[in-house]
Amino acid sequence: GESVGLHLPTLSVQEGDNSIINCAYSNSASDYFIWYKQESGKGPQFIIDIRSNMDKRQGQRVTVLLNKTVKHLSLQIAATQPGDSAVYFCAEALGGGATNKLIFGTGTLLAVQP
Amino acid sequence: GAVVSQHPSRVICKSGTSVKIECRSLDFQATTMFWYRQFPKQSLMLMATSNEGSKATYEQGVEKDKFLINHASLTLSTLTVTSAHPEDSSFYICSSLPPGRDRGYTFGSGTRLTVV
Numbered sequence: 001g002e003s004v005g006l007h008l009p010t011l012s013v014q015e016g017d018n019s020i021i022n023c024a025y026s027n028s029a030s031d032y033f034i035w036y037k038q039e040s041g042k043g044p045q046f047i048i049d050i051r052s053n054m055d056k057r058q059g060q061r062v063t064v065l066l067n068k069t070v071k072h073l074s075l076q077i078a079a080t081q082p083g084d085s086a087v088y089f090c091a092e093a094l095g096g097g098a099t100n101k102l103i104f105g106t107g108t109l110l111a112v113q114p
Numbered sequence: 115g116a117v118v119s120q121h122p123s124r125v126i127c128k129s130g131t132s133v134k135i136e137c138r139s140l141d142f143q144a145t146t147m148f149w150y151r152q153f154p155k156q157s158l159m160l161m162a163t164s165n166e167g168s169k170a171t172y173e174q175g176v177e178k179d180k181f182l183i184n185h186a187s188l189t190l191s192t193l194t195v196t197s198a199h200p201e202d203s204s205f206y207i208c209s210s211l212p213p214g215r216d217r218g219y220t221f222g223s224g225t226r227l228t229v230v
Contacts, residue, residue: 034218043120043207043221044158089157099146099165102209102219104158 012111019077021108023090028071030092034102035064035075037086044089047075077110085112116142116212120222127198127229135193135225137208144210147191148219149183152205164191198229 013019025033031052036044050057050064050073057064063076073090090105117140127133137147145166150158162178164170164185172178180202182194195202208222 036218036221041205041224041226043224044209046218046220049218099163100211101160101163102148103160104150106157 009106010109010111012113013080015080015082015112015114017080019075019080019084019110019112021075021077021088021090021110023073023075023105025071025073025090025092025105027092027094027103028068030094032093032100033064033066033073034091034093035062035073036089036091036104037084038089038107039086047088080110080112082112082114085110116220118144118208118210118220118222120208120225122225123223124226125228127227129199129229130197132194132196133198133227135195135206135208135227137191137193137210137222139189139210139212142210142212143188144191144212145188146210147185148209149181149191149193150207150209152207152224154205158207161193195227198227200229203227203229 034049035047037047038044048059048062048064050066055066061078065074087107087109089107091102093100093102119138119140121136147164149161151161152158160173161176162170162172162183164183166185166188170183185191205224207224209219211219
């Protein structure tokens, strides 16, 4: 079946550096993408989302880039802080409606070194 | 706003018993609730989709008789793990998409199930 995957299972960065987490998706019909942060023992926390009619969206310290040509999604975190240490998941949905399933990628563990 | 409250957060049960997990939407009507399972160091795997007033839709490979889902009201969906076995030990999480929300799906805090 189709799935969303990540290139790197673990990413280690120095505090203050920028982080880039990548994700490849395979369902070309997906039109809504979300990045989540998950801390140990907790549910996923929304970071930022993007729809397929956009290629970039910025939030506070985070930017999501979408390249539909190569079906690639990335999350950029500026000035990474120790509190950013967590597992990050990209997820995709078709249509973004309430009944549309959200499928998760494999996850990347971000480790921020002080 | 747009909170999904999930209980219990942790539960330990004996093999062969059943465990019920509840997810309540506190400030919106959840017509659809998604149930996920997550094993350690792995991603969230969608188990089933529950719709208020109708039967749940299960993903391939998920036993519907083992994982009973009930969505009797617009604010409550439950997942019952029947005849639990140690291999059912996992982190179970529910999720819903609040109407008009522009911050994606909202998730419960998860339930850590340990079957001994």
